[in-house]
Amino acid sequence: MLKSRRKILQASAGLVLAGPMFGQRRALAQTPACDDSPTPRQIEGPYYTPQTPRRSNLIDGLPGEVLIFEGRVLSTVCQPVPDAIVDLWSCDAQGVYDNSGFKLRGHQITDAQGRFRFQTLVPGSYGNSSFRRTPHFHVKVQSPASPLLTTQLYFPDHPLNQRDSFFNPALLVKIEKKVQQPKLALFDFVVPVQAGG
Ligand SMILES: [Fe+2]
Structure with missing residues (x-):
């Protein structure tokens, strides 16, 4: 408090x-470098595939808008969390998940400063006329001394955000506005690291 x-x-x-x-x-x-509130949890959804490859480039030749996604894993006292697994998966630009392989799926392990970095695509939306998911990433973060965090991340100013009941503004990535290609999305995860971890 x-x-x-x-x-x-x-x-x-x-x-x-x-x-x-x-x-x-x-x-x-x-923007605060760190918040003392743990990153909110969200559902895993039906398209998680375990045992993803450890790699930074997830594109595998798929068409779409390239996006660099980077950030850190931090503790609730704003300390970097090294050796955390950040497992990322998303659909392609057309809203389709690769459920037989690992396109747009992979994990990184955070460095001494808690940093991770992926090269992926801006995901599309999917669903039907009665319920359509706004574009999102799915992420699992597993650090050596905290419970598994499963969540989703969203993109600012997308018109479908307010129509998606899963949308949470606390889970918005920050898009860098610098003149650079490709686009850069930033997000720091905050996890409750237990004492002694
Ligand atoms: Fe999804």
Whole structure:
């Protein structure tokens, strides 16, 4: 509770600092490096395949918009979590999962700074007229000293987000707006690392 209160106060200070003397600087430009709330869990869904290959490039020649997805695994006290498995899977640009092989599936192991990096595709949407999933990643994060985290990640400003009952704004990746190709998506996972881990 104290931490949350402190963060609110810090956020208020940030709003003041971002006043006229800072010109056009955006009030919320400073994203916290870490939040003390663990990343929310979501359902695995029906398309998980275990024993994925350890690799960073998941594309396997599939067409679509290339996306770099990178971030860190952090503890609830904002310390990097090394040696965590980050297992990523998604559908292709047409909304189809590879359920017989490992296209758009793979895992990485975080380095000493807790970092991981994938090269994949922007996923499409799928479903039917009564229920359509907004584009999302599926992820499992297993660190040596925390329970398995299964969740999904979403993309900002997609029109289907608000119509997907699974959508959670706490699970939005941040898209880098720099002039660069391919597009870069960022997300830091926060896991409750147990004492002694
Ligand atoms: Fe899915």
